[in-house]
Amino acid sequence: MIKTDVIIIGGGATGCGIARDLALRGIPHCLIEKGDFAAGATGACHGLLHSGGRYVVSDPQSARECYDENIILRRIGEKCVERTGGLFVRLPGDSKLYRERFLKSCEQIGIPTQILSASRALEMVPNLNPEIEEAIKVPDCSIDPFRLCMLNIVTSQKRDGIIFIRHKVTEIIKSHGRCVGVKAADQVSGDIREIHGNIIINATGAWSHLVASLAGNEVPLTLSKGSLVITNHRLTNMVVNRLRPSADGDIIVPNEAVCLAGTTSLPIEDPDKTRIESHEVDTIISEAGRMIPHFNETRIIRAFSGVRPLLKASKADSREIPRGFQIINHGDGMYSIVGGKLTTFRLMAEKMVDTVMEAFNLKKQCETAHIPLEGQEELSGYPLSKRIADMKDIVCECELVSKKEVERVIEQTGTRYVGDISHRTRLGMGPCQGGFCTFRALGIMHEKSIISPEQSMDALRDFLQRRFRGIRYCLWGDQLREEQLVEYIYLGILGVEKKQ
Ligand SMILES: Cc1cc2nc3c(=O)[nH]c(=O)nc-3n(C[C@H](O)[C@H](O)[C@H](O)COP(=O)(O)OP(=O)(O)OC[C@H]3O[C@@H](n4cnc5c(N)ncnc54)[C@H](O)[C@@H]3O)c2cc1C
Incomplete structure (x- = not known):
């Protein structure tokens, strides 16, 4: 005990x-x-370090907390925060009244804003819809949860x-x-x-x-499921939000090599039963596509969902809680x-x-806002160019994870799970979603005698099942073609058949 x-x-x-x-x-x-x-x-969210802008009109108290914490985290968590900045874009037809309330509320709370003309916003994010009326810049960031x-x-x-x-x-x-x-x-x-x-x-x-x-x-509690999709590359280097009351598909967040877009909000009963609906994926793509039209042609590599634990309230729409x-x-x-x-x-x-x-009955004050997060120097961190310079024997080409890095995690944690390596290095989180690197990571585990050949085959089967649960909602066009290639590799070359 x-x-x-x-x-x-x-x-x-x-x-x-x-x-x-x-x-x-x-x-x-x-x-x-x-x-x-x-x-x-935590692991199923957008990874948006809110400036507070998203809640500034509907929930000023949360917006204030977000802004204060955004400043603190930028300071103490330099290596897990990317200072992207964010834009709230106004499309033709979006309410001007909401824009006024947004600016006024930001001013009251102290969230810095900068009004940008459409042409200036397009210079900053060239993929934006050229029809936008204007954009408002806020200090949104991307964070690796x-x-x-x-x-x-x-x-x-x-x-x-x-x-x-x-x-x-x-x-x-x-x-x-x-x-x-x-x-x-x-x-x-x-x-x-x-x-x-x-x-x-x-x-x-x-x-x-x-x-x-x-x-x-x-x-x-009121449980609210939110779904998100991942694109196979960065369509924007800034967070892009829609300047309107919260709705489906109104946030796009760049995260290392990819972009995450979402979300939806549907009430659910059981946090372990979070099936993604095809209509959610369609809605996110079409709404995100209104802000960044390339979204409609870009390869979507995965969909996933998480559950918000919201305090019970009488509101019919969980977004209003x-x-x-x-x-x-x-x-x-x-x-x-x-x-x-x-x-x-x-x-x-x-x-x-x-x-x-x-x-x-103890008195010691909190110090977490002042002391930088420990261990950041061991992270590969931003920018990608730094990683390229350090790289030899790359195991995951999408996220530039080296063999040395994978070995370090295996030695430190003794893990038998590829997911644990992903969470600590981003292996398999890029465009191919582990299709071309998971078997290599398992090979390294076997080399280090952590798992037997039979166990590595079981782990591959398990990985493929879990991976398919996320990508089955995005199988069309090039993504479908790539999946067929992945299938040939696993079934044809590696012989990963269903266990008898
Ligand atoms: C779709 C979506 C998008 C979001 N996007 C953002 C965003 O961009 N920015 C932002 O600031 N917030 C965002 N949020 C909100 C944010 O993700 C959550 O508020 C936050 O991550 C909650 O963290 P938590 O630690 O309280 O809960 P969780 O991360 O859910 O952690 C709870 C943990 O408890 C564990 N657990 C459960 N039962 C047991 C048990 N019996 N024994 C042991 N362990 C157990 C679970 O495995 C889990 O790891 C988003 C939420 C969703 C759903």
């Missing part, structure tokens, strides 16, 4: 941020995540934080009405670990009502932290740890 002070359930941005904050304030803690880091909404989580965890690990990934909390242990620990099942071996602590923080996002119920507690966060004290040693944004994860963690400090 392991004993600690604070148990954090959930290894998304919120949980990882809480672990970092606790570590910097010297509080012993243990984080438990059922998948890899960023396995929930996987790196963000890993970097927060570095601080925790350096200060003796205990981390269990691939461990699912299946039971909350109670004694005399108080939560005193958890049981977590190792998702690989099936072994059960018992961990005891004085405070339990439920940071499980869209699963938080389920985890709270293990202790007989309630979290009132405020994006603020809430800390719920269940009164039995368990706290749930729900709502918020990826952009505001640090602030959420700060408020959560302030609550813990108060419960422990």
Whole structure:
């Protein structure tokens, strides 16, 4: 049995941020995540470090929080933030009244804006629809959510934080009405670990009502599924938003070699059942295509979806629910932290740890806004040209990941999962979506005696199944042709047949 002070359930941005904050304030803690880091909404989001512009009219409080955190993250997380800048573009027919409200609200909050003529905006983003009326520049950025989580965890690990990934909390242990620990099942071996602590923080996002119920507690949530598509190259070097109230397909975010566009907003009941509908993909492409017409001809390489855990509200349209966060004290040693944004994860963690400090009657102030994220120097980071210069033996051509980099992750984590290498290096996240590099990564794992040839074939089958779940919504034109080539490679050359 392991004993600690604070148990954090959930290894998304919120949980990882809480672990970092606790570590910097010297509080012993243990984080438990059922998948890899960023396995929930964090790894399934746009990766937009909001300037606040998106919410400035509908939810000024969230917009203010986003802007403040945007400034902090640009400062402390230089290597996982790309300072792209963002444009809100107004198309013919888009409301001028909304434009006025947007500018006025930005001014009230202090979000810097610059009004650009259509020709100036087209100079900055040549792929923009030439029919735009104008654009407003804001300090939106692109952020890598996987790196963000890993970097927060570095601080925790350096200060003796205990981390269990691939461990699912299946039971909350109670004694005399108080939560005193958890049981977590190792998702690989099936072994059960018992961990005891004085405070339990439920940071499980869209699963938080389920985890709270293990202790007989309630979290009132509305679950909203959002789907996104990925293009096979960068169509813009700036974030592009539509200057209108939030709607489907109104944000395009450049992320390293690709662009992410979305999203949709559909109510769902079960966070583990998030089927993407074909009409969502069609809507995103046509709406994004109104801002960047090339979108209609560009190869879409994958669709994916995530679930927003929004605080329950009576609004019929989940887009109207405020994006603020809430800390719920269940009164039995368990706290749930729900709502918020990826952009505001640090602030959420700060408020959560302030609550813990108060419960422990301790005084140390939060330092996470001032200390740069540790471990950034080890990241390959921006710009791509730097990576090219350092490269030898490239395993993933799309994202320029070298064999050395893959070996480093295998040695550090001992992982048997290609996904873990992707989250730490971006292997397989570029245009071919792992089609041409996954078998190489598995080959390296085999070379290092981490997996047997049989296990690597099983891993390939599993990878192909998961990959197909994302790309089946985008199979037409060149993308379909490329998939046929990938199929020939795997079935014909590598002989990956369905297991008998
Ligand atoms: C489609 C979409 C696009 C978005 N785009 C943006 C954006 O561009 N910018 C932005 O700022 N925000 C964005 N958001 C919001 C943002 O993604 C979330 O607010 C944020 O990532 C939530 O982080 P979290 O750590 O609270 O939850 P999650 O990331 O969901 O983490 C919860 C974790 O808990 C784990 N877990 C669940 N049950 C258990 C258990 N029993 N035991 C152990 N672990 C468990 C899960 O595996 C998961 O990893 C978007 C959301 C969606 C859905």
